[in-house]
Amino acid sequence: MNVNDQSGASREPARPSYKWELLALLFFAFFFHQGDRAIYGVVLPAIKTDLGVSDSQLGLVGSVLFATLALMMPVAGYLGDIWNRKRIIVGSLIFWSVATMLTGFAGGVGGLIAFRSVATAGGESFYAPAAYPLIAAHHTRTRSIALSVHQASLYIGVMVSGFVGGFIADQWGWRSAFYVFGAGGILLGFVLAVRLLDAPPAARAEGGGTVSPLRALGVLFRSPSALLLTAGFTAIVFVNNAYVVWAPVFLKERFDLSLAQAGGYAMSWHHAAALGGILLGGWLSDRFAAARPVFRLQLMSGAMLAGAPVIVLLGRADALVAACAAMAGFGFFRGLYEANTHAALFEVIAPKFRASAVGIMTMLAFLAGSVSPWLLGRLRETHAAGQGLGLGFSALGGAYGIGGIAVLCAVLFTFRKDRVKEEGEGGNAGLQGRGK
Numbered sequence: 001m002n003v004n005d006q007s008g009a010s011r012e013p014a015r016p017s018y019k020w021e022l023l024a025l026l027f028f029a030f031f032f033h034q035g036d037r038a039i040y041g042v043v044l045p046a047i048k049t050d051l052g053v054s055d056s057q058l059g060l061v062g063s064v065l066f067a068t069l070a071l072m073m074p075v076a077g078y079l080g081d082i083w084n085r086k087r088i089i090v091g092s093l094i095f096w097s098v099a100t101m102l103t104g105f106a107g108g109v110g111g112l113i114a115f116r117s118v119a120t121a122g123g124e125s126f127y128a129p130a131a132y133p134l135i136a137a138h139h140t141r142t143r144s145i146a147l148s149v150h151q152a153s154l155y156i157g158v159m160v161s162g163f164v165g166g167f168i169a170d171q172w173g174w175r176s177a178f179y180v181f182g183a184g185g186i187l188l189g190f191v192l193a194v195r196l197l198d199a200p201p202a203a204r205a206e207g208g209g210t211v212s213p214l215r216a217l218g219v220l221f222r223s224p225s226a227l228l229l230t231a232g233f234t235a236i237v238f239v240n241n242a243y244v245v246w247a248p249v250f251l252k253e254r255f256d257l258s259l260a261q262a263g264g265y266a267m268s269w270h271h272a273a274a275l276g277g278i279l280l281g282g283w284l285s286d287r288f289a290a291a292r293p294v295f296r297l298q299l300m301s302g303a304m305l306a307g308a309p310v311i312v313l314l315g316r317a318d319a320l321v322a323a324c325a326a327m328a329g330f331g332f333f334r335g336l337y338e339a340n341t342h343a344a345l346f347e348v349i350a351p352k353f354r355a356s357a358v359g360i361m362t363m364l365a366f367l368a369g370s371v372s373p374w375l376l377g378r379l380r381e382t383h384a385a386g387q388g389l390g391l392g393f394s395a396l397g398g399a400y401g402i403g404g405i406a407v408l409c410a411v412l413f414t415f416r417k418d419r420v421k422e423e424g425e426g427g428n429a430g431l432q433g434r435g436k
Contacts, residue, residue, distance in 0.1 A: 018197065019138040023146050025192055026131050027153040029093050032185040033127055035157035036100040037065070039165035039181055040116055041245040042263035043174035045252060047112070050174065057109045059377025062245040064117035066237075066370035070363045072125035077359015078216050080129035081352060086196045088130040090189055096123030097185025104178035128362060129355040132342045134198070136354065143346075144289065144296075148282025148339045155271035155278070155335070158244065162267025166248075166260035216356035225297075225348045225418040228410035230361045232300060233341060235403025236334065237369035239311065239396045243270070245373040246380075247327070250389040255320045269324045270331035277303075277335020285340055293347055293419060296340040297411045304404030307333030308397045315394030348418040372396070 040047075044058055080088060099119035106112045132147065139146035161181070168177040220226045247270070252262035281299060288295045307330055314326035342358065349357040379388035 019142075019146070021195070022138050022197070023135065023149060025196055026089070026135060026150055028188055029089065029127070029192060030131070030150055030153040031157040031160075032093070032097065032181065032188060033124055033157070034154040035161040035165075036096060036120065036178075036181050036185060037124070038158040038161040038244050038267065039177050040103075042162055042165040042248050042259065042267070043169045043177055044245070044249055045259060046169050046174040051106075051108055051112075053109050053112075055377045055380045056374065057377075059245065059374040061109065061112045061117055062241065062373035063370045064113050065121045066241050066366045066373070068118050068121035069125045070366035070370060072122055073129065073359040073363035073366070074217055074356075075359070076126040077129040077356040077362075078213055079126070080133065080355030080359065081216055084198055085130040085134045085355075086192075086198045088126050089134070090193045090196065092123045092126035092130075093192060094123075094186055094189035096120050096127075097182045097189060099123055099182075100178050100185065101182030104175035104182075125362075129359040132358055133346075133351075133354040136342070136346055137351075141290075142286065144285035144339060144343050145279075145282040147341075147343050148278045148285075151278050151338050151341070152275050154338075155275040155331075159267045159271045162248070162263040162265075162271075163260065166258075166263035170258065170260050216353055217360060219349060219353040220357050220360040223348045223418045224414040225410045226345060226357065226361070228406045228414065229297075229300075229345055229348075230364050231406035232304060232337070232403040233361055234365040234368045235304065235399045235406075236337060236341070237365040238372050238399045240334070241366075241369045242372035242376050242392065242396060246376045246389055246392070249380075250393065251320075251323065254386045254390065255323070265320075265324060266327065270327040270334075273328035273331035274335035274338070277332040278339045279335075281336040281339025285343065289343075294411055294415050296344040296347065297407055297415055300337045300340050300344060301404050301407040301411060303333040303336035304400050304407065307337075308400035308404065310397075311400055312394045312397035315390045315392065315396075317390075348415070348420055350420050 040062065047053070048055070048058060076088075096119075099115050099122075102119065103112065103115040106115055131150070135146050135150055136143055165177040165181070168180060220230065243266075247266035248259070248262040251257055251266050252259070255262075257265065281303075284299065285296050310326055310329040310333065314323060314330060317323035317326055345357060345361060346354055376389055376392040379392045382388060383391060
């Protein structure tokens with residue numbers, strides 16, 4: 001299938017302001033993408049009481065979700081390079097929102113895995129490989145800040161789900177939280193079906209020809225820098241997956257908080273600081289990376305290495321104030337890193353393979369990251385109340401350190417050789433570097 005397939009795409013050029021409308025539309029789509037996922041961690045104690053399942057089973061639900069996301073990503077990435085991205089985004093949003101609503105009908109761990117893990121992840125997996133290249137296609141000089149604003153919706157979605165999901169669970173039961181968030185996503189899907197456009201014609205034509213499945217799925221492995229960035233992203237995902245599932249429970253049992261308080265504190269302190277970090281990181285990158293592209297990777301490596309000891313302190317915090325400060329510090333450094341997660345990858349991958357590269361990178365990261373919720377669930381079962389999760393969070397700091405070193409190696413040894421110049425930078429996209 002030709003990469004320039006126009007079926008279902010608007011043949012009219014987008015107006016100049018459309019790139020910001022696109023960003024707003026995808027901002028709200030990603031809000032539900034992450035909010036739907038995060039409410040599971042917020043209502044875990046209520047689910048455990050109602051369904052009578054164990055901690056390791058609850059962790060397994062999260063692990064299966066992330067593993068399903070990982071396994072679907074190569075397919076989603078390749079289809080994102082050859083299919084109409086608008087249709088992929090709209091279809092995935094409606095599909096995962098329906099699955100979120102159905103989670104409210106689950107009667108046991110089997111239902112949770114079927115609806116929360118397999119069905120929801122199956123829909124969510126198609127979003128990112130289509131959305132990130134679509135934003136990059138409409139935003140050239142404003143790419144970092146656009147991707148940062150889009151990523152900021154992750155933090156806002158998780159914060160809102162922390163407060164709203166916990167409040168709904170306290171007032172009307174955990175099932176109602178899934179009903180509300182699922183219904184909101186379905187309504188938004190119909191809005192996107194009317195307003196969203198595919199990539200602009202020039203971006204759809206970049207590279208031309210067909211996209212070979214083998215070349216597309218192997219593009220990440222032909223770039224050492226992309227592999228090192230994947231190692232850094234894997235560390236981010238490993239820690240984030242454990243955090244979003246278990247942080248509310250950690251705060252609830254260590255500091256004797258309500259569901260709404262624990263969910264609100266866990267999601268707000270961390271993600272509010274991450275929001276500030278990602279907006280700062282996006283602004284800094286757009287200002288300095290044009291003249292010095294390696295700046296993106298330098299910022300990412302520094303953020304991870306600085307964040308590692310803060311995560312250790314989170315697991316050891318004995319006072320709520322100290323825990324909130326650690327969550328905020330961890331979030332800020334996470335935001336600095338995530339401002340460039342995809343912008344940095346696109347520096348070493350040719351435009352026509354970017355959706356495939358996002359898919360493969362996400363698959364590898366989520367396969368490894370799918371283990372962390374189960375591991376922390378096991379630690380909670382095998383240690384004294386309030387101690388197992390603290391030990392687990394402290395250990396997660398080591399993952400950040402390893403990821404920071406990997407990205408630093410790309411800065412020092414591989415980035416200059418692997419970088420791909422896009423049209424307008426003194427070379428044709430895809431004709432320089434390994435990412436082609």
